[in-house]
Amino acid sequence: MVVAGQIFGTVGAISSFPRRLLAKEVERQGGHLRRGVTRQTACVVFGRGLLAKATEADIQARVEREAGESRRLLSENGLLRLLGLATATETSALTRQSLIDQSSLPPRLFHLLSLFDAFEHDSEPYSFRDLILARKYAGLVASGAGWSAIVRSVHRSGQIASLTALSLHHKGNDAIYARRAEGLSELDGQLLLDLDAPDELALEELFAEAEAAEEAGDYDEAAAIYRRYLAIDRTDSVAAFNRANCLRAAGRETEAVHDYVRALKLDPAFAEAWFNLAGLVGTRGHVNAARRHLTKAIALDGEYADAVFNLAKLEFDAGDLGEARRWWIRYLELDRDSEWARTAERGVHFVNLHLRSKTVG
Missing domain, CATH: 1.10.8 (Helicase, Ruva Protein; domain 3)
Structure with a gap:
């Protein structure tokens, strides 16, 4: 597997190598290392720090969920070997x-x-x-x-x-x-190569604390913790994105827009941030901006079904039935079985009837 063009997401603190050096090496090889997992994450690295934060059942469920999304799962040593920072200790051929x-x-x-x-x-x-x-x-x-x-x-x-x-x-x-x-x-001793600096460990703690507050629905508290995190690490697009989601859920939409934009400045290829920003500005009546943001999300991720559906609905509400039909048809290429697919089918049928009636008239 090549690193170039891949986004690596981490779940749990990495204990075997300094995170800042890992991130630098991944960037040098043309990839990106991020905390957490987004739609565009290709590989998920499970850090051993997760063992101190989650139960066996929670970890197993997370592993199964990420594997179900067809992402490659890597251990800490697996990432080090992929980057060429470590080698296998013995040549062997056992499956x-x-x-x-x-x-x-x-x-x-x-x-x-x-x-x-x-x-x-x-x-x-x-x-x-x-x-x-x-x-x-x-x-x-x-x-x-x-x-x-x-x-x-x-x-x-x-x-x-x-x-x-x-x-x-x-x-x-x-x-x-x-x-x-x-x-x-x-069995005593220290963790292997426990080189993480205290501030990096503190960041892992803050990020995990913010995620827990967000999951519990305490959005104001989660936003406050993400803000403290971003004051230390101003380069984390996922933290900015997560904070924007919390602010939006807490009804603080103006602040949410600011953090979605911040996430996109840090990572212009963050399709989910374009999508969520589109939804937010669309509800505030900025139709053209919402259209641009959805189009950008689809350009970055051609199989982003939710973005395709929302763009179809936006065009339908704006009166451009031809574009709405085009995007609903595209949505049906991605999803044929859900209730959203039934809605898309009804939308295509409605537009067909409308255009046919205009032709007959």
């Missing part, structure tokens, strides 16, 4: 299915363990040491250990390869222990 078959790990748990770098390799081909680890993890799971407890513990141990020589045990809590000559001891 994912081979490790699953030989270890009896459930496929879903194997995927999550790989995604959070519990193996030497984050994807095929896996090594023989990965097979040994998979068998050890299967034993831990059978004893009642959760996959997230395994991940957190192995990353405290130092080099993951060293675990292949240890006897690992689960004692009924969230910790994994190694049996040594002196008895059982917890």
